Amino acid sequence: MATYLDVAATTRVDQRVADVVMHWMTEDFGNAGSRTHEYGTRAKRGVQRAREYLAATVAAEPDELIFTSGATESNNIALLGLAPYGERTGRRHIITSAIEHKAVLEPLEHLAGRGFEVDFLRPGSSGRISVDEVTERLRPDTLLVSLMHVNNETGVIQPVAELARRLRATPTYLHVDAAQGYGKLPSDLTAPIDMISISGHKIGAPKGIGALIVRRRAEMDDERVPLKPIMFGGGQEWGLRPGTLPVPLIMGLAKAAEIFQDERPEWEEGARALRTRLLQALESVRFRINGDQEHIVPHILNVTIEDVDAEALIVMLKDTAAIATGSACTSASYTPSHVLRAMGLPEEVASNGLRFSWVPVQASDLEVEELARIISKLQPRS
Missing domain, CATH: 3.40.640.10 (Type I PLP-dependent aspartate aminotransferase-like (Major domain))
Known part of the structure; x- marks a missing residue:
């Protein structure tokens, strides 16, 4: 799974x-x-x-x-x-x-x-x-x-x-x-x-x-x-x-709400640790992070992989990671993200944004190296 x-x-x-x-x-x-x-x-x-x-x-x-x-x-x-x-x-x-x-x-x-x-x-x-x-x-x-x-x-x-x-x-x-x-x-x-x-x-x-x-x-x-x-x-x-x-x-x-409040310090620490692991693994491919990283929650990461179609990548990753291109309310339509467009990002970036979001304890088994390997197979060599 x-x-x-x-x-x-x-x-x-x-x-x-x-x-x-x-x-x-x-x-x-x-x-x-x-x-x-x-x-x-x-x-x-x-x-x-x-x-x-x-x-x-x-x-x-x-x-x-x-x-x-x-x-x-x-x-x-x-x-x-x-x-x-x-x-x-x-x-x-x-x-x-x-x-x-x-x-x-x-x-x-x-x-x-x-x-x-x-x-x-x-x-x-x-x-x-x-x-x-x-x-x-x-x-x-x-x-x-x-x-x-x-x-x-x-x-x-x-x-x-x-x-x-x-x-x-x-x-x-x-x-x-x-x-x-x-x-x-x-x-x-x-x-x-x-x-x-x-x-x-x-x-x-x-x-x-x-x-x-x-x-x-x-x-x-x-x-x-x-x-x-x-x-x-x-x-x-x-x-x-x-x-x-x-x-x-x-x-x-x-x-x-009570559980989240009681366990928030552990949640935050785990979320940041997984974010670090994920970003380190992605260093082996060409990508950009979308959004101000100085003002960010630790458990959401939006990236665009250079020269890779987001929908094709999601299909390739289906046995490794369940991710999305944006809001679940609009995921049935493969139009560029209205959020990334409103940020003034280029069309190829807005069209291929990927959202990773996680609960640390449920994502601790994520094989970040395998994820990066699959991405690299789709990405043409520069």
């Missing part, structure tokens, strides 16, 4: 998490909204404990966290849910980056069709957006800045904490898609970010669970971000996200 190197797409559920999920599916299986019996009471208490723990990981209050199906839904609630306020107040200007995930770009394209003006900033070859460039674009009618925490293709860390501190003195809200950064860079997300989207399946939790942090601003007349629901059918989650709470998944998310 090939070594799995695509954790930016999804991770294996930790067995300790699976045990928790199974318990809440088969033993404490009550509906957290049921108030007339002990099954519902236990489920409600469990959800409250999970809410308190998860909110505390980003220095938020428990009632500032709502559970969702994942970062995509959280992004949609944050962006589309703020739109009515923007329309009502005449604040229709939004700033974002051209390297965002499709779960941000497509809702914003929808808002552009409703009369919003969206500025798509390009980061240059570093893949990192400048805080100064964002603040220079601010206008009296700027409603929102939406900037991802960690890019899902390059692993480049965006300066969201600094941006949050700058924007706090303005009426402009900040939304951060933290699908790739949650758990890995905890101090960044304790900054005064108005809205944070979280995904569970990037840290060993099941697919189908996430959260949206919606912080208060005590210095504003309306302390809460003025979101409106985008779905209807119940009063759960303060009326912003209707539907029966998936208690087993919520408890699994909390357990996964």
Whole structure:
């Protein structure tokens, strides 16, 4: 079996998490909204404990966290849910980056069709957006800045904490898609970010669970971000996200976050060690690294192998390493990466970017020398 190197797409559920999920599916299986019996009471208490723990990981209050199906839904609630306020107040200007995930770009394209003006900033070859460039674009009618925490293709860390501190003195809200950064860079997300989207399946939790942090601003007349629901059918989650709470998944998310927090030092050390091994092995071939390596998470590496077709290489590596060309959400189409293109990289580079991403303990058996040998067979001699 090939070594799995695509954790930016999804991770294996930790067995300790699976045990928790199974318990809440088969033993404490009550509906957290049921108030007339002990099954519902236990489920409600469990959800409250999970809410308190998860909110505390980003220095938020428990009632500032709502559970969702994942970062995509959280992004949609944050962006589309703020739109009515923007329309009502005449604040229709939004700033974002051209390297965002499709779960941000497509809702914003929808808002552009409703009369919003969206500025798509390009980061240059570093893949990192400048805080100064964002603040220079601010206008009296700027409603929102939406900037991802960690890019899902390059692993480049965006300066969201600094941006949050700058924007706090303005009426402009900040939304951060933290699908790739949650758990890995905890101090960044304790900054005064108005809205944070979280995904569970990037840290060993099941697919189908996430959260949206919606912080208060005590210095504003309306302390809460003025979101409106985008779905209807119940009063759960303060009326912003209707539907029966998936208690087993919520408890699994909390357990996964707890494990990741406890084991993060070992994860980081292992991730850096594997990165070093991989880069040393690749020294035997001609390649370039895509993205600013001074601001990078340790477990994602994006490279372009010179004179080698990325899709052909993935096929050749299928028994050695499971890797990707970019976001799993767009992998069915073999178009050049919109992220690498937005960075202004040459077409042959953007068309052949490869993303390696790993959990150290699951990738410890990676045969880096064999991987480099296969690459060298495809690469013409210079």
